[in-house]
Amino acid sequence: MVKILLALTLLAGAVQAQSVTGNAFGTYVNVAGIVARSPVATLPTTGGMATGQADTFGVPGSVDAQRLNAVTTGAVDNKKTGAQSTSEAEDVSTAGGAITADIVTAVVTSYFGQFTGGSDATGSGFTNLTVNGVSVTEDVAPNTRVDLPGVGYAILNEQIPTGNGVTSWGMTVNMIHVVLQNVLGLTTGEIIIGSASSSVTR
């Protein structure tokens, strides 16, 4: 029975169209009517490579970053399929200076071979991160929430898995995700810095 199920699974995989996705962007803001995302790299579904670079990105009071870079690569192959994306920004300051970092790095990869698949964000991290004026000297655990008084809150190293874990695998990592709130606690905007995502489907 197990062999039959395995054979059916592999057969179904062979019939389905394989695909990859990859996306990366340096910074996204949706603040006070300003909506912007830059730089952006989007992988064709058949694979290949896409890049985006920007010397600087700034929205006064919301975000300032230098030397932004987004790269995504991948390939579709019956033998082995994968996609990997990276996003980086340097000299980052956001939420009125409540969060700063020398370097913000997002790395994700998704892959499958003949029998295994997976996705992870290993390699993502911050260099010289400060939150509310305090240095963070250890790696930030996935999905760490920090309160930003007078601003809202942020999720650091936000990791969002996608796919069913059987025929599809994927992940999005947002290294800094600021949610802006008013005095009533209602969301008024958001800022994302260092975002990378990838997925594969058998």
Next chain:
Amino acid sequence: MNKARHLSLALGAIAAILVAVACQDAASPPGHITAGGSPPPKEGGGCANFRLTGGGRVDQRDHLGYAKNTPESHDFATFGFQARPTSSCPPTDGSGNIEWNEHNPDEFGGGFAFHGRVTFFTTTTDETAGDSRCGRFGGLGRLNTRNNGTLENVPFEVNHACDVAEPGVGNDHIKITIGDVYTRHGILSGGNIQQHRLTGNN
């Protein structure tokens, strides 16, 4: 799943025990890179019957582990590439692109972003020669340094990019040489390198 946790209390504790840590970054020997060079010689390698894609991060040098460096360190590089042979071999012409971002301020130009265009693709000729999991490619590229401006037509060679296993972290490894003075060689601390069959255009 996406379990969020608060850092506020932890940040206070971290602030109380902050210790200054001297960062000793290994770097390539000092030197100069001359713009307008010729592509590195492609001789020596054999015809390759595969293509390569990859992306991720390298921290440690010369296979001395694969851990991500501590959060105050700038000593790491990120990359993304696709490369393949372009025609029936010989000749060993190739095509593709690579992005390589070096963050170590002690490296050439105080760190740099490099965009290379692949002109040849072969099997490897260094210590990985004979390893069917590894490929070699190179060409010319543009080097944007932090301190020394932009250099065009700088030769580069990925001496080897090896798809050892899935996932790539802790398994796959890469060695790149840019000009005569920069090299980084290490096991991936994030991302993946994949070897694919020669099908399709991507």
